[in-house]
Every structure is written in C-alpha cells, then in structure tokens.
Amino acid sequence: MKIAVLCGGVGGGRFLRGVRAHVRDAYPDGSGGSTASITAIVNTSDDIWLTGLRIAPDLDSIMYTLAGENDEVRGWGRIGESERVSAELREYGVGWPWFTLGDLDLGTHITRSHYLRSGLTLAEATDRITARWDLGVRLLPATNDEVEMHVVVEGGTSMHFQEWWTRHRAVLPVRSFVQQNVASASPAPGVLDALASADVILLAPSNPVVSIGTVLSIPGVRESVAAASAPVVGVSPIIGGSVVCGMADACLTAIGVETSASAVAAHYGARASGGLLNAWLVGEEDAALAPAISAGGIRASVVPLWMRDVPTSAALAAAALAAAR
Numbered sequence: 001m002k003i004a005v006l007c008g009g010v011g012g013g014r015f016l017r018g019v020r021a022h023v024r025d026a027y028p029d030g031s032g033g034s035t036a037s038i039t040a041i042v043n044t045s046d047d048i049w050l051t052g053l054r055i056a057p058d059l060d061s062i063m064y065t066l067a068g069e070n071d072e073v074r075g076w077g078r079i080g081e082s083e084r085v086s087a088e089l090r091e092y093g094v095g096w097p098w099f100t101l102g103d104l105d106l107g108t109h110i111t112r113s114h115y116l117r118s119g120l121t122l123a124e125a126t127d128r129i130t131a132r133w134d135l136g137v138r139l140l141p142a143t144n145d146e147v148e149m150h151v152v153v154e155g156g157t158s159m160h161f162q163e164w165w166t167r168h169r170a171v172l173p174v175r176s177f178v179q180q181n182v183a184s185a186s187p188a189p190g191v192l193d194a195l196a197s198a199d200v201i202l203l204a205p206s207n208p209v210v211s212i213g214t215v216l217s218i219p220g221v222r223e224s225v226a227a228a229s230a231p232v233v234g235v236s237p238i239i240g241g242s243v244v245c246g247m248a249d250a251c252l253t254a255i256g257v258e259t260s261a262s263a264v265a266a267h268y269g270a271r272a273s274g275g276l277l278n279a280w281l282v283g284e285e286d287a288a289l290a291p292a293i294s295a296g297g298i299r300a301s302v303v304p305l306w307m308r309d310v311p312t313s314a315a316l317a318a319a320a321l322a323a324a325r
C-alpha cells in the first residue's frame with residue numbers, strides 16, 4: 001500500500017508517527033518495518049534564511065519526531081538541547097533573538113546549508129539528512145523552490161510568517177497572507193508521482209492555511225490531488241472549535257474561514273463537487289457536525305482525534321485508512 005500524506009510540522013510529525021506505527025502493525029514486513037510505504041509531502045513555507053543558514057521548521061519537526069529526537073514538551077526542536085551558540089549570536093547582534101536555534105538543531109541547519117551551497121536541491125539535502133535515521137517515512141519537500149509565507153498585518157507591515165508567529169505569537173491581526181514565489185514554484189521531483197501512484201492520500205491535521213494550504217498552492221499539486229485515483233481523507237486540525245496547537249485559528253480567521261471542523265472541511269471541499277475530500281475525521285467533541293458534513297458530500301467519521309502518544313496517533317491513522325476504504 002502506498003500512502004501519501006500532505007502535512008506541516010508539529011501536527012504532521014505526530015500524525016506520521018501514528019501512520020508509521022499503524023502500518024508496521026497492520027502491514028508488517030517481518031523485520032519490524034512495513035510493506036506499506038509512506039511519503040510525506042511537507043510544507044516549506046515556514047522556511048527562512050537566518051544567519052546564513054537555511055532553516056526548515058516543518059521538515060525538521062517531522063524528522064526529529066520520527067527519529068524520536070524531538071522535544072515533546074516544547075513541541076519543536078531537539079530533546080536535550082542547549083543554546084550556547086544562539087547566546088553568542090545574540091551577543092554579536094545577528095539573527096533573531098526571539099527565534100532560538102539550539103546547538104543540536106544548528107547541526108541540522110549547517111548540514112542543510114552545506115548541501116544547498118554544494119548545489120544540491122532541498123529534496124536531495126533532505127534525503128541525505130534523513131538517511132541518518134531509519135525514519136520509515138520518506139520526507140519530500142513540496143517544492144525545491146524557495147517559497148516563504150509572509151504576513152501583512154493591519155497597518156500594512158509585512159513580515160515573515162516566523163516573525164509573526166514566534167515574535168508576535170500570532171496576536172497581530174492579519175490583513176493577508178502572501179505566499180511568496182508560490183505561483184512560480186514547481187513541485188519537487190516525486191511529489192506528483194507520489195500523489196498519482198498513492199493508494200490513499202491523507203491530509204494531516206496541520207494548519208489548513210499556512211501548511212496544507214501552501215502545499216496545495218504549489219502549481220499542479222491541488223490538481224493532482226483532485227485527479228488522483230486514490231481516496232482523499234483529511235483529519236480535522238480543529239477539535240471542539242479550538243486548534244490543538246499552533247495558530248491555525250488566527251490563520252483561518254484571516255482568510256474568513258470559521259474555526260470549526262465543518263468549516264475547514266468545506267474549505268477543502270467535497271471531491272464530488274470539485275473539492276478534495278472524500279472523507280473527513282472529526283473529534284467526538286464535534287459529533288454533532290458530522291451529519292451536515294456528510295450531507296455536503298464529504299463522508300464524516302467521528303473518532304478520538306487527540307494524539308497524546310503513539311498508540312492514540314496509530315489509532316487515528318487506522319481510522320483515517322479505514323475511512324479511505
């Protein structure tokens with residue numbers, strides 16, 4: 001079975017950890033792995049050049065989570081991290097003092113920047129970096145082109161998404177999101193093939209605007225998902241009217257979408273009427289929304305959505321694959 005997962009960072013990493021655990025259990029290959037393959041098509045619009053290094057938060061969050069090296073409490077970065085270099089950067093007055101680059105994390109950014117400066121693409125660099133661990137999931141950036149999400153706040157100031165989120169904690173009201181260079185970007189090699197050959201396509205419970213939205217905006221991707229022979233199943237990133245983590249509510253409000261499991265489903269649209277979704281998983285807290293979602297042409301499943309640990313994430317993955325059948 002070939003599974004393609006469109007995803008962002010924190011929610012994407014936890015969800016992929018569940019998909020991996022589930023397929024290892026449901027489709028074992030006899031040596032601890034799985035006969036199923038998982039390709040994660042990862043958002044890169046959070047990416048940024050800082051102090052000469054290319055930072056790729058979503059690729060790194062997913063990689064660290066699948067490697068078991070992530071800081072589960074903080075939600076991003078490496079476990080056992082230190083911040084000696086970033087203290088030096090602050091003393092020199094370079095970089096962003098509000099954006100902490102841990103010492104171990106810097107190892108990743110230095111390695112990635114080294115590969116990029118050697119002429120490799122982001123996808124090639126990602127293949128080499130992730131080869132350090134047996135992740136059991138192929139991480140594929142949605143594009144090799146440098147796309148960045150910028151936010152125009154009320155009053156007209158424009159800033160990189162990361163500044164809006166990490167410096168201002170998404171409290172500055174957004175006038176618009178500007179997906180820089182997305183219109184001229186190309187899907188990374190392998191992205192469209194992964195979608196065309198998938199048996200199931202999953203939309204992880206990631207930010208529908210900044211993460212999934214950007215991946216779908218790369219020319220050719222939305223069309224490939226819509227045209228794919230595989231069923232498309234999404235997992236709501238909203239439970240009981242609230243985001244699980246991150247700032248999806250502020251992002252949804254900025255594009256005029258209500259922060260609810262049904263509004264996000266409608267935002268992606270029903271496959272039968274030109275949208276993307278065959279099925280949509282909502283939390284038990286949102287069971288009352290399921291009939292209306294199904295009436296809209298998207299088959300709604302009510303399941304426990306909280307990914308507290310690997311078993312609950314694996315159960316969610318199992319429910320998503322069951323909804324695909």
Ligand code: FO1
Binds near residue numbers: 008102
């Ligand atoms: N998030 C924060 O809230 N504060 C930080 O200082 C911070 C640093 C950071 C460094 C590297 C990295 O890969 C991620 C980092 N994040 C930080 C998280 C990041 O902003 C989010 O994980 C995603 O960009 C949100 O989708």
